Amino acid sequence: MLGNADIARKLNEIRTLMELAGEPFYKFMAYERAATAVENAAPVSQLIASGELQKLPGIGKSIAATIAELCDAGSCSLLSDLYARFPPTIFELLSVSGIGTKTAAILFEQYGIGSVEDLEAAIEAGNLAGAPRMGPKTLDNIRRGILAYRGRTHRTPLAAARVIAEETIDYLRTRVPLDRISLAGSLRRAETTVGDIDIVCTSVDAPSVIQTFVAWDRARAVLADGPTKGTIWLDDGLQIDLRVLPDELYGNLLQHFTGSREHNIQLREDAVRKGLRVSENGILELETGRTIICRTEPEVYEVLGMEYIPPELRSGSGELEAARARTLPQLIELSDVRGDFHMHSTWSDGRNELEEMIAAAASRGYEYHSMSDHSQSRGWIGLSPDDLLSQRPIIAQLSKKHSITTLCSSEVDIRADGSLDYDDETLAQLDIVVGSVHSAMRQSRDEMTRRLIRACENPYLNIIGHPTGRMIEISPGYEFDYDAVFAAAARTGTALEIDGQGKRLDLPAALARRAKDFGVVFTVDSDAHDVKGLEGVALAIGQARRAWLTRKEILNTWPLEEVRAFVQRKREVR
DNA sequence: GCCGTTTTCGGCCCGACTGTTTTCAGTCG
Structure with missing residues (x-):
């Protein structure tokens, strides 16, 4: 069964191939809009089961049928027919900057060029010299585009892109007079990964801002250089767009x-x-x-x-x-956060001492936080029950020293059968418990669903850590029946984490938005493994906002006594 | 192909920049 990301990708393939095949503009654009809707939607398999698929914007009867076919079989007749007309390498041709569908169609139909390799060979052999709209500058740009295509890696993770964007803004601010400047695009929307960096600013002298921008010594290539807009590539192939207008706009x-x-x-x-x-x-x-x-x-x-x-x-x-x-929710903000329930020290696999983590949490102005080192079955990084309980007096002392309430916790493994990695007696001595899946991640969908529901039903488990196990740009995570687990979490009073590690950002926003409808409580945690990692809460907040979450739905914005009551309620219901 | 507070047909977002053009097509965001 295909997930949303795969379905969206295939819809976009249909869109592209339809355009190449000369279908009408609004017909193939409908597939692009449908792809966007799927990317932002709850799991398609779940929507099909509940009859909600056609409620998504831009998805009517025809595309809904195509999506159902894709979800079920992994492909569909529409796409198979299109695949038969164009080689699979046509997509790499289209990912060369400067080559769009019109050019690709001409290259393929008139010159038999269906891949980047073909294109390069044709240019070097001089076969494109007389082609329409293919002057020397265009051919140079395409050569450059091919180099960039070869050198490029993945989309850039949000956290890394933010650093580069801030450097760009600093560079401009210190060298040219500006009025206002801001991040824009997917970075400002806090998307999980970004394809390029968009920056906007206002100035009375836009051309000189653009000239300063394109003259940056970090720019490897300049793609556009107009009076109000500039585009550069950095060494690693990342693209930055800058737009400058008068301040009143x-x-x-x-x-x-x-x-x-x-x-x-x-x-x-x-x-x-x-x-x-x-x-x-x-x-x-x-x-x-x-x-x-x-x-x-x-x-x-x-x-x-x-x-x-x-x-x-x-x-x-x-x-x-x-x-x-006028019914938008009042979204959670970073300043609403009173604490962080998920962080590690050198007792398990963290890189800073217990005291350094506690001091850092205190210096962030938190009222409370918890230390959640790993549990025993993680081998050498996990704590035995004795080690875990011996943390308690040490934490109490450090907590007092740094004037913060440190809760004793653990990130306990949820074992393959859904039981937890410490016995009840041990767990009962902790203030709050995070449970995560770190093993047997290839279980079947049904097994994983049962495992997570059983974990929710454990009276000592308060938070499910990084609930889907996805790793950005690497793995979509393990499969389970999301709705069933969300329902179980809501019913049992188990919070679901939005983990702020840059490589996780898990729960994903679309799933969190779905879970919200089940009445689930969430946490926004850093899952920090060092002091700097505590900043991950800001990334988690971005995802929580994308999920339409408000303060009242997020446990670590609650006063400490309400957090304790949340834990206590679950322990009493037995 | 989708959609509706101008509804079941006739619409469908908007503009900058580039290169090759003598007025614009293609690409991109």
Whole structure:
């Protein structure tokens, strides 16, 4: 059974191949919009089972049938027919910067070029010299595009991209006069990974800002270099786009470049129905010819009859409707967090001493936190029951010294059968317990579902750590019946973690949004293995916001006595 | 192919930059 990411990828393949095959624009675009909807949706298998698939925006009868076929069989007749017409390597051709579907179609149909290798050979042999719209500059750009294609790796994880973006902003700030500057695009929306970095700023002298930008010594190549827009590639192939406009347009500019694409399409389609044309240059009233310009982003949404939509919600999956109805949730913020339930010390596999972690938690201003080193079956990194209990007086002393409440905890392994890795007597002496799956991750969907539900039913398990086990860009995690586990978590009073390690960010936002409907309580934790790792809570907050979560749904924004009551309630129900 | 507070047909977001063009097509976000 295919997961959402795979289904979305196949829908995008259908979209691309349809365009190559000359299908009408709005027909193949429908598949792209459907792919976006699937990316942001709850698990498709679950939606099919509950008859909710066609409720997704942009998914009608025909595409729903295609999705059902894909989900079930892994492929579909539509895609098989398209595969028969084009070689699989056509997608690599299209991922060369500068080659779009029009060019690829001509290359394939008129020159028999169906792969990057073919393309390179044709250019070197001079076979493309007379091709339409293929002058010397275009051929140079394609050569450069091929090099970049070969040198490129994955999408960039959010945390790494944020560091580079901040460096770029620092570089510009210190060298050229700016008014306001901000991250935009997928980075500002806190997407898990980003394909490029978007930055917007305002200045009275846009051209000199752009010139400064493209002259940066870290730029390996300059792709665009206009009066208001510049694009560069860094050494590792990461692309940075910068757009500069006058300060009075900052609101329009930021809104435009924060996207997402689908959010903007929906927003502008709605605006057109009101006689308005929305772009980064303002909001044009078609009837009067007057342009409304907005200094701030909330003004843009206000002009369009909506409350402000936080960037993390801008995925085109229902946020515009809610904003019109003024029913958006008050999203959790970093400042709401009172503590962090998941961190490690050198007692298990952490890199900082117990005291360093406790001091660091205190210096972040937390009221409480817990130390959750690994449990015994993790081998040399795990703590025996005796070791675990011997932490308690040490923690009490350090906790007092650093004026913070440190809860004694453990990240206990959830064993293959769903039991926990310490006995009840040991667990009963902890203040709060995190349980995670670290072994037997290839169990069947049914086994994993039973395992997690049994864990939820354990009266001592309070939080399921990184619930899906996914590793970004590496593994989608283990399979289980999400709805069944969410229901069990809600029923038993077991919180689900949003783990803030850059490589995890787990639960994924779309699943957390689904779980919210079951009445689940969440935690936003760092899962830090060193002092610096505590910053991961900010990443977890980004994902929680993308899941539409509010403070009241997140355990570690609650006062300590309510956290203790949450733990106690579960222990009493036996 | 999808969709509806101009509804079941006729629409469907918007603009910058580039290179090859004498007015624009293609790509990108």
